[in-house]
Amino acid sequence: MRDPVRPSRRNEIRQANEALILQAAEKVFAEAGFGGATMQLIADMAGLPKANLHYYFATKEDLYRRVVQNIFEIWLHAAEAMDDASGPIAGIGAYIEAKMEISRRHPDGSKVWAYEVMHGAPVIQDYLETTLREWTAGRTALIRKWIAEGKMAPVDPDHLMYMIWATTQHYADFGHQIATLNGGPLSDAAWAAAKESVKAIILRGIGALE
Amino acid sequence: MRDPVRPSRRNEIRQANEALILQAAEKVFAEAGFGGATMQLIADMAGLPKANLHYYFATKEDLYRRVVQNIFEIWLHAAEAMDDASGPIAGIGAYIEAKMEISRRHPDGSKVWAYEVMHGAPVIQDYLETTLREWTAGRTALIRKWIAEGKMAPVDPDHLMYMIWATTQHYADFGHQIATLNGGPLSDAAWAAAKESVKAIILRGIGALE
DNA sequence: CTTTCATCTGACCATACGGTCAGGAAAAGA
DNA sequence: TCTTTTCCTGACCGTATGGTCAGATGAAAG
Numbered sequence: 223m224r225d226p227v228r229p230s231r232r233n234e235i236r237q238a239n240e241a242l243i244l245q246a247a248e249k250v251f252a253e254a255g256f257g258g259a260t261m262q263l264i265a266d267m268a269g270l271p272k273a274n275l276h277y278y279f280a281t282k283e284d285l286y287r288r289v290v291q292n293i294f295e296i297w298l299h300a301a302e303a304m305d306d307a308s309g310p311i312a313g314i315g316a317y318i319e320a321k322m323e324i325s326r327r328h329p330d331g332s333k334v335w336a337y338e339v340m341h342g343a344p345v346i347q348d349y350l351e352t353t354l355r356e357w358t359a360g361r362t363a364l365i366r367k368w369i370a371e372g373k374m375a376p377v378d379p380d381h382l383m384y385m386i387w388a389t390t391q392h393y394a395d396f397g398h399q400i401a402t403l404n405g406g407p408l409s410d411a412a413w414a415a416a417k418e419s420v421k422a423i424i425l426r427g428i429g430a431l432e
Numbered sequence: 433m434r435d436p437v438r439p440s441r442r443n444e445i446r447q448a449n450e451a452l453i454l455q456a457a458e459k460v461f462a463e464a465g466f467g468g469a470t471m472q473l474i475a476d477m478a479g480l481p482k483a484n485l486h487y488y489f490a491t492k493e494d495l496y497r498r499v500v501q502n503i504f505e506i507w508l509h510a511a512e513a514m515d516d517a518s519g520p521i522a523g524i525g526a527y528i529e530a531k532m533e534i535s536r537r538h539p540d541g542s543k544v545w546a547y548e549v550m551h552g553a554p555v556i557q558d559y560l561e562t563t564l565r566e567w568t569a570g571r572t573a574l575i576r577k578w579i580a581e582g583k584m585a586p587v588d589p590d591h592l593m594y595m596i597w598a599t600t601q602h603y604a605d606f607g608h609q610i611a612t613l614n615g616g617p618l619s620d621a622a623w624a625a626a627k628e629s630v631k632a633i634i635l636r637g638i639g640a641l642e
Numbered sequence: 643c644t645t646t647c648a649t650c651t652g653a654c655c656a657t658a659c660g661g662t663c664a665g666g667a668a669a670a671g672a
Numbered sequence: 673t674c675t676t677t678t679c680c681t682g683a684c685c686g687t688a689t690g691g692t693c694a695g696a697t698g699a700a701a702g
Contacts, residue, residue: 235649253551257468261690271651276691333550339609340543341463350612358613375636381629384610385599392598399549400594402560403568419591426585427637445679471660481681486661
C-alpha cells in the first residue's frame with residue numbers, strides 16, 4: 223500500500239503542473255479577462271501543449287474558477303490579524319497592511335477577482351452569498367463592538383469595509399494608472415508611503431482611539 | 433447651402449444611431465469585457481443588424497475607444513465643483529458627491545474604464561499620460577495649497593486622490609458584490625448613507641477644517 | 643519482464659467571431 | 673422627375689477558438 227502522505231513521483235508531477243498552469247492562467251486572465259484569454263496563450267506561458275491543459279483542467283471555466291478561488295482564500299486569511307486585536311488601531315491597521323501587501327504581491331489575482339465581480343460574479347456568486355457574507359458579518363460585528371466600547375467613531379461598518387477593500391485593491395487593479403501618474407512602478411519607499419497614507423486617513427477618519 | 437447648426441434629417445439619424453449603438457456597446461463591454469463582447473451582442477441590444485454597426489464604427493476597437501472616452505470626459509467635469517471651492521470641506525465634499533452620483537448613474541461606463549486600465553490601458557494610454565496627468569497635477573496643487581493654508585492635515589495629495597477614486601468607483605465596479613452583501617440593490621436612502629459615510633470618513637481623515 | 647495506469651501530445655473538428663461587400667432602400671438636391 | 677448621396681442589410685469569408693481523441697510515452701506494480 224502506498225503512503226498517501228509522502229507524495230509519489232506522479233503526485234509531484236501533478237502538483238507541479240497544476241501550479242504551473244494556475245500561475246500562467248492567473249496572469250493571462252488578469253491581462254486579457256476571461257473572454258480575451260485563450261487556452262493557447264496560457265499554454266504558451268506555461269510552456270506546455272494546449273492539450274495538456276485540458277488534461278488537468280477540463281474546461282477554460284474550471285481553470286478560471288480555480289484562479290478566482292485562490293485569491294479569495296488569500297484575502298480571507300488576511301483578516302486574522304484583525305480578529306486578534308483589542309481595538310481598531312491595531313486591528314484595522316493590521317488588516318489594511320495585510321491587504322496592501324497582497325495588492326503588491328498578488329496584483330493579478332486581485333484583477334481576476336475584480337473582473338469576475340464586475341461581470342456579475344457568474345462563477346463565484348455562491349461564495350459571495352455564503353462565505354463572504356458570513357465573513358463580513360463577523361467583521362462588522364467586531365467593528366460595532368469597538369464602537370460600543372468607545373474605541374472609534376460610530377461609522378457604518380459596511381461602508382468602512384467597502385472603503386478598505388476599494389482603496390487597498392485599487393493599488394493592484396489600477397496599478398497601471400498609478401504607475402503612469404507616478405512616472406513608473408512604485409518603489410519600496412513609495413509602497414511604504416502608500417500604506418502609511420491609507421492607514422493614516424482611514425484610522426483618523428474613523429476616530430480610532432486605541 | 434445647408435445650415436450646419438440646425439441638424440438635417442440625416443444628421444438626426446446618424447446622431448440617434450450612434451448614440452443607440454454607444455449605449456448598447458457600453459452595457460455589453462461592461463458586462464463581458466472587450467474580449468467577451470461581440471459585435472452581434474451589441475447589435476442585438478441596439479436592435480440593429482451587425483453590418484449596420486460597422487457602417488457607423490469601422491471596427492470593434494473604434495467603438496470601444498469611444499465608450500471609454502465618454503466616461504473619461506464625464507469624470508473630468510466632475511471636478512469643477514472642487515475648483516470653485518475655498519476649502520477641502522466644500523471642495524472635496526462636492527467632488528466625492530459628484531463621483532458617487534456618477535457611480536450611481538453610469539456604472540457601466542465606470543466598469544469599462546476599470547476594465548481598460550486593469551488590462552494595461554491599451555487604447556487610452558496617451559490620455560493617462562497627458563490629460564489625466566495634467567488634471568491630477570492641478571488638483572493635487574490645489575490640495576497642497578489648502579494644506580499650506582492650514583485648512584487640512586498634511587496628507588499626501590496623490591494617495592488622497594487614489595482613495596477618492598477607488599472608493600467612489602467601487603460602488604459602481606463592485607456594485608454587484610455590494611448588492612449581494614446588502615441583500616439587493618442599494619435604495620435611495622442607502623445611496624445617501626453611502627455618500628455620507630464616504631464623505632465623513634475621508635473629510636475627518638484628512639482633518640478638513642473649512 | 644509484463645502489465646497497468648497515469649501522463650502527454652499532434653492532429654483534428656465544429657463553431658463563432660470580426661469584418662467585407664454588392665446591391666437595395668430612402669432621403670436630399672437639381 | 674431624375675440624379676446623387678447616404679443609409680441599410682443579407683450573405684459571405686478567412687481565421688481563431690475551445691475542446692476532442694487516438695495513440696505514444698513513461699512510471700509504478702506484480
